Amino acid sequence: MTNDTMQRIVLARRPQGAPVPEDFRLETLPIPQPGPGEVLVGVSHLSLDPYMRGRMDAGKSYAAAVELGQTMEGGAVGQVLASQAPDLAEGDWVFGPLGWASHAVLPGHALRRLDPGQAPVTTALGVLGMPGFTGWYGLTELGRPRTGETLVVAAATGPVGSMVGQLAKLRGLRVVGIAGGARKCRLAVEEFGFDACIDHKDAGGRARDARSIGAELEEACPDGIDIYFENVGGAVLQAVLGLMNPQGRIPLCGTIAWYDLGGMGRDGGTGPDMLPRAWRTILVNRLKVSGFIISDHWNRLPDFLAEVAPLVGSGQVRYREDIAKGLENAPAAFIAMLKGGNLGKQIVQIA
Amino acid sequence: MTNDTMQRIVLARRPQGAPVPEDFRLETLPIPQPGPGEVLVGVSHLSLDPYMRGRMDAGKSYAAAVELGQTMEGGAVGQVLASQAPDLAEGDWVFGPLGWASHAVLPGHALRRLDPGQAPVTTALGVLGMPGFTGWYGLTELGRPRTGETLVVAAATGPVGSMVGQLAKLRGLRVVGIAGGARKCRLAVEEFGFDACIDHKDAGGRARDARSIGAELEEACPDGIDIYFENVGGAVLQAVLGLMNPQGRIPLCGTIAWYDLGGMGRDGGTGPDMLPRAWRTILVNRLKVSGFIISDHWNRLPDFLAEVAPLVGSGQVRYREDIAKGLENAPAAFIAMLKGGNLGKQIVQIA
Incomplete structure (x- = not known):
C-alpha cells in the first residue's frame, strides 16, 4: 500500500455453511477522492458483528446482501482526511458504514462525529454503538x-x-x-x-x-x-x-x-x-x-446514549474489547468470532 | 336415566394421538343436591372446543388435566332446577363450567345468568361466548x-x-x-x-x-x-x-x-x-x-359484549352453529370436530 493506494476486503464468493478464508479477498486500489458533500475517511477501527454473516448470503433478509466483488459491509471509526462536507473538517473523528477497508468516501450526512475526549472512539463500535x-x-x-x-x-x-x-x-x-x-x-x-x-x-x-x-x-x-x-x-x-x-x-x-x-x-x-x-x-x-x-430504531439512539454513556463513564457498565490487528486479518477474526473465539467486542485495528 | 339419576361423560383413558371413542365413558349416577350457596343446573347445551383436547393429556399446560374417571370439562348452558344461592332462582338460564353432563351442582358465583330474550342461549357458547x-x-x-x-x-x-x-x-x-x-x-x-x-x-x-x-x-x-x-x-x-x-x-x-x-x-x-x-x-x-x-382476560368480557352483541343483533356479525343431539353423542361429535367435521360452532344439545 503506497500513499495513494488503499486496501479493502471484498466478498469473493458466497459461503457454503460456515465462512472460510477463501470467501474473502484482499484488494489494493487507488484511494478515491471526495466529491461535493463527501468526505474521505482513513479508517482506524472496524467492527465485526454476527449480522455480517447474513449479508454474505443471497437470500432475502432485512437488508440487501453484499454483492460478489463488493466491499464487505461494516461499521467503523476513523479520521477525516479530506472533506467537502460543510459540517466535517480534516482530523474529525467519525463513525459510519465505512466497510472492511482502509479508506472510504462517504456523504457527510452518513457519518456521526465522535468526541474522542468523552470516550475512546472504539466504544462507538461496541458498548456505546x-x-x-x-x-x-x-x-x-x-x-x-x-x-x-x-x-x-x-x-x-x-x-x-x-x-x-x-x-x-x-x-x-x-x-x-x-x-x-x-x-x-x-x-x-x-x-x-x-x-x-x-x-x-x-x-x-x-x-x-x-x-x-x-x-x-x-x-x-x-x-x-x-x-x-x-x-x-x-x-x-x-x-x-x-x-x-x-x-x-x-x-x-x-x-x-x-x-x-x-x-x-x-x-x-x-x-x-x-x-x-x-x-x-x-x-x-x-x-x-x-x-x-x-x-428501525435509530431515533432512540440519543436516549440510549443519554442513559448509558454516563454509566460507562462511571464504570457501572463495563465493557471488553478484543482487538485484532490489520485489515488483512479481518476475515480470520470474523470466522473465529462466529465460532466464539473472541473475548468481548471484536474489533479490527486498521491504521 | 330416571328422574333422580343423571348422566355424564368421563375421561376413561388418556388418548394416544387422536382421541377415539374408547377414551370416553358414559356413566349414570344419582343427581347431587345443592348445598348452601350452590345451585343444581339441568344442562341444555354443551360446548365442544378444541382446547378440551389439551385437558385430556397429563402434560403440564395452562390448566390442570382432567383426571381419569372424572367428568370431561366444558362450558355449557342450562336452567336452574334448584337453588341455594342468593342471586339465582329456579328457571334462570345460566352459563358455566358444567361439564359433559346432564346435570351439575356448582357454586352460584361460578355461573353467569343469561337473558334468553336478548339472544338465543346457545350464543353464550359461541359467537357471544x-x-x-x-x-x-x-x-x-x-x-x-x-x-x-x-x-x-x-x-x-x-x-x-x-x-x-x-x-x-x-x-x-x-x-x-x-x-x-x-x-x-x-x-x-x-x-x-x-x-x-x-x-x-x-x-x-x-x-x-x-x-x-x-x-x-x-x-x-x-x-x-x-x-x-x-x-x-x-x-x-x-x-x-x-x-x-x-x-x-x-x-x-x-x-x-x-x-x-x-x-x-x-x-x-x-x-x-x-x-x-x-x-x-x-x-x-x-x-x-x-x-x-x-x-387471563375475563375482565374484558363486558367490553366484548358491549361491542359485539349489538353487531350480532343487527346481523353485521353472523354465526353458524352445528348442533349434535344427545350427551351420549358428545365424544363422536368431539372427535369429528377435531378432524374438521363440523360446520360452525360445535354444540351438543343435552336436554
Missing part, C-alpha cells in the same frame, strides 16, 4: 424488565449480552448468562456481575445438548425465566423454552447458531421439528416473542 | 388491525375464525380465510364475507402441503400478510410464515394441527426442523408473536 444500543433497546422496550425477575442471555460476554446483563442487574433482576468456555463464564460473573453463567460447551470443548444445558439452567433459575434475550437460537433456545414463566418476553435480535443454515429455503437438517414445541410454549405460557432490527 | 371473545380479544388487543392491511385466519368458519374475519372486515382489512373443504370455503366467503378462502384439502380430501397452500395464499394476498391469527399451526403456519410483512403480528391462541403430538416432551416426528426458519422470519420481519389464553 450498535451492539450496546441493541441490548439496551431490546431489554428496555421489548423485555420490559421488572425488579425481582430472572433474565437469561447468551453470548454473555459479547457486547450485546454484557450490556443486557449489566442493565438488567442495575434494574434488580437475577441475571444468568450463557457463554462458551470457562474463561468467558468467569468473565461474565466477575467482570460483568452476572449472578451465574453456564458454559454451553463441555470440558472437552464440545457443544452440550439442550437437555444438559437445560438442567444446569434450571438450577441457576430457581424461579424460572421471565425474559430470554434471544441472540443465538439452537440448543440454548431449546433449553430456555422449557423454563419460561407465564407472561415471559423474548426479544429476538439474532439466531447465530443457525446462521450457517442460509436463507429461508433451507432448514435445520433432519432432526425433530422443534416448531410445534416452541409454538406450544409460546401459547401455554402466553409469551411475547418480538423480532427486532436495531436499524 | 368464549370462542367469539377469543377472536375479538386476540384481533383487537394483539392483532392491532389497521384499515387496508391483510389478515389471514384458519378454521375460518369456526366460531373463532368467523369472528376474527368478520370483525376485521368491519375494520376495513382484506381478509383471507383457510378452511377444510369447498363447502366451508363457500360459507366463509358467502356467509361471513371473507374476501377469499383457501381449501387446505385437495379435491380428494387429503391435506395439502405448505408449498401448495402457500402458492394459493400468495395469490390471495398480493400485498402480503400483516396479521396472522394463529389457531392451527402445521402446514398453514409454514405457508403463512413466508408471506408475513414487516411489523406483522401473530396472535397465537391454538395449534390444533399439533394437538395430538401431546405434551412438551414430544415433538413433531422426524421431519425437518422448522423452528430455525420460523425464528428467522420473526427476526427478519420484526414480527410480534403473542401467545394468549382467553381466561
Whole structure:
C-alpha cells in the first residue's frame, strides 16, 4: 500500500455453511477522492458483528446482501482526511458504514462525529454503538424488565449480552448468562456481575445438548425465566423454552447458531421439528416473542446514549474489547468470532 | 336415566394421538343436591372446543388435566332446577363450567345468568361466548388491525375464525380465510364475507402441503400478510410464515394441527426442523408473536359484549352453529370436530 493506494476486503464468493478464508479477498486500489458533500475517511477501527454473516448470503433478509466483488459491509471509526462536507473538517473523528477497508468516501450526512475526549472512539463500535444500543433497546422496550425477575442471555460476554446483563442487574433482576468456555463464564460473573453463567460447551470443548444445558439452567433459575434475550437460537433456545414463566418476553435480535443454515429455503437438517414445541410454549405460557432490527430504531439512539454513556463513564457498565490487528486479518477474526473465539467486542485495528 | 339419576361423560383413558371413542365413558349416577350457596343446573347445551383436547393429556399446560374417571370439562348452558344461592332462582338460564353432563351442582358465583330474550342461549357458547371473545380479544388487543392491511385466519368458519374475519372486515382489512373443504370455503366467503378462502384439502380430501397452500395464499394476498391469527399451526403456519410483512403480528391462541403430538416432551416426528426458519422470519420481519389464553382476560368480557352483541343483533356479525343431539353423542361429535367435521360452532344439545 503506497500513499495513494488503499486496501479493502471484498466478498469473493458466497459461503457454503460456515465462512472460510477463501470467501474473502484482499484488494489494493487507488484511494478515491471526495466529491461535493463527501468526505474521505482513513479508517482506524472496524467492527465485526454476527449480522455480517447474513449479508454474505443471497437470500432475502432485512437488508440487501453484499454483492460478489463488493466491499464487505461494516461499521467503523476513523479520521477525516479530506472533506467537502460543510459540517466535517480534516482530523474529525467519525463513525459510519465505512466497510472492511482502509479508506472510504462517504456523504457527510452518513457519518456521526465522535468526541474522542468523552470516550475512546472504539466504544462507538461496541458498548456505546450498535451492539450496546441493541441490548439496551431490546431489554428496555421489548423485555420490559421488572425488579425481582430472572433474565437469561447468551453470548454473555459479547457486547450485546454484557450490556443486557449489566442493565438488567442495575434494574434488580437475577441475571444468568450463557457463554462458551470457562474463561468467558468467569468473565461474565466477575467482570460483568452476572449472578451465574453456564458454559454451553463441555470440558472437552464440545457443544452440550439442550437437555444438559437445560438442567444446569434450571438450577441457576430457581424461579424460572421471565425474559430470554434471544441472540443465538439452537440448543440454548431449546433449553430456555422449557423454563419460561407465564407472561415471559423474548426479544429476538439474532439466531447465530443457525446462521450457517442460509436463507429461508433451507432448514435445520433432519432432526425433530422443534416448531410445534416452541409454538406450544409460546401459547401455554402466553409469551411475547418480538423480532427486532436495531436499524428501525435509530431515533432512540440519543436516549440510549443519554442513559448509558454516563454509566460507562462511571464504570457501572463495563465493557471488553478484543482487538485484532490489520485489515488483512479481518476475515480470520470474523470466522473465529462466529465460532466464539473472541473475548468481548471484536474489533479490527486498521491504521 | 330416571328422574333422580343423571348422566355424564368421563375421561376413561388418556388418548394416544387422536382421541377415539374408547377414551370416553358414559356413566349414570344419582343427581347431587345443592348445598348452601350452590345451585343444581339441568344442562341444555354443551360446548365442544378444541382446547378440551389439551385437558385430556397429563402434560403440564395452562390448566390442570382432567383426571381419569372424572367428568370431561366444558362450558355449557342450562336452567336452574334448584337453588341455594342468593342471586339465582329456579328457571334462570345460566352459563358455566358444567361439564359433559346432564346435570351439575356448582357454586352460584361460578355461573353467569343469561337473558334468553336478548339472544338465543346457545350464543353464550359461541359467537357471544368464549370462542367469539377469543377472536375479538386476540384481533383487537394483539392483532392491532389497521384499515387496508391483510389478515389471514384458519378454521375460518369456526366460531373463532368467523369472528376474527368478520370483525376485521368491519375494520376495513382484506381478509383471507383457510378452511377444510369447498363447502366451508363457500360459507366463509358467502356467509361471513371473507374476501377469499383457501381449501387446505385437495379435491380428494387429503391435506395439502405448505408449498401448495402457500402458492394459493400468495395469490390471495398480493400485498402480503400483516396479521396472522394463529389457531392451527402445521402446514398453514409454514405457508403463512413466508408471506408475513414487516411489523406483522401473530396472535397465537391454538395449534390444533399439533394437538395430538401431546405434551412438551414430544415433538413433531422426524421431519425437518422448522423452528430455525420460523425464528428467522420473526427476526427478519420484526414480527410480534403473542401467545394468549382467553381466561387471563375475563375482565374484558363486558367490553366484548358491549361491542359485539349489538353487531350480532343487527346481523353485521353472523354465526353458524352445528348442533349434535344427545350427551351420549358428545365424544363422536368431539372427535369429528377435531378432524374438521363440523360446520360452525360445535354444540351438543343435552336436554
